[in-house]
Amino acid sequence: MKGVLFNIVQEVVEDLYGSDTWDDLLDDADVEGAYTALGDYASSELAAIVAAASVRTGLDPEAVLRLIGRLALPRLLRRLPSGVEHADEPLAFVRSVNDIIHPEVLKLYPAARPPVFDCESTPDGLVVHYRSSRNLPDLAHGLLEAVDDQFEQSVVVQRLADDCDANAVFLVRVDVS
Ligand code: HEM
The missing domain is CATH 3.90.1520.10 (H-NOX domain)
Structure with missing residues (x-):
């Protein structure tokens, strides 16, 4: 780590x-x-x-x-290089963790082994499958919850029943109520 x-x-x-x-x-x-x-x-x-x-x-x-x-x-x-674009919307930000942020992390820390977040858009929100040999789903949960603090829209994170391939599955949605 x-x-x-x-x-x-x-x-x-x-x-x-x-x-x-x-x-x-x-x-x-x-x-x-x-x-x-x-x-x-x-x-x-x-x-x-x-x-x-x-x-x-x-x-x-x-x-x-x-x-x-x-x-x-x-x-x-704050530790990301300054050129890295931040998504302007919470669910786009969550997708960017796998597509942009962690790949950038690999440039900074070549030996890093960041986890995989497979994201799937559904009518209920973004379903995020977390996979990691380090198995830190609670850390992932807290980081996903913290997305709420980055945007004006309110973000709700729910832990779904785990599937057999992933360490954990989350539903992330923007609360419009
Ligand atoms: C919502 C945003 C993010 C989530 C959900 C997330 C999730 C995680 C988790 C759960 C780990 C622990 C390792 C594992 O589970 O296998 C991890 C590792 C790591 N993440 Fe992220 N991350 C996020 C954003 C970031 C950002 C913004 C950075 C910028 C520097 C970053 C840098 C790292 C680094 C350096 C590691 C260590 C990898 C290693 O030790 O090999 N992450 N990330």
Whole structure:
């Protein structure tokens, strides 16, 4: 897992609870924690940090990852190269994660292994099939929920029953009510 993701988790934790708490989490998780953006680290380190945060907050690990995703998106967007076009509509933005954003990420971080989001337009909204060897559907859930904060239209994300090929399936729709 790319160090940039750990840098963002650190920023989120420090903004919410301060830098001492980040150090405490690293101690609890028994990880070194000197993450550089381009470095590669075991996903198990993220799982250990999330488990430590879960113990301290009383939130379950799934909720911790979802909250991190929710707060991570603006920080990730700031790390995209300035020339990358932002979609002007929420569902187009979600499609762009697979078609534009993560391919751009691969130019910045050639060894990255971003997940796949297969998107399918349906009358109910955009059905998004998330596939990843890292299996972080709760992180994906929170990131998708954070799309709401990027646009004036309100975005609703629902987790659908998982299909056998995907790690998770989401329905993302714009709430017109
Ligand atoms: C709604 C928008 C986005 C979603 C839903 C999303 C989803 C995810 C998820 C779930 C992962 C974890 C790895 C996995 O599941 O296999 C990931 C990895 C990553 N994403 Fe995104 N992402 C989004 C936007 C962005 C943006 C704007 C950036 C810009 C820098 C970015 C950069 C990365 C990087 C660097 C990784 C690490 C890949 C690796 O460690 O190999 N993502 N993304």
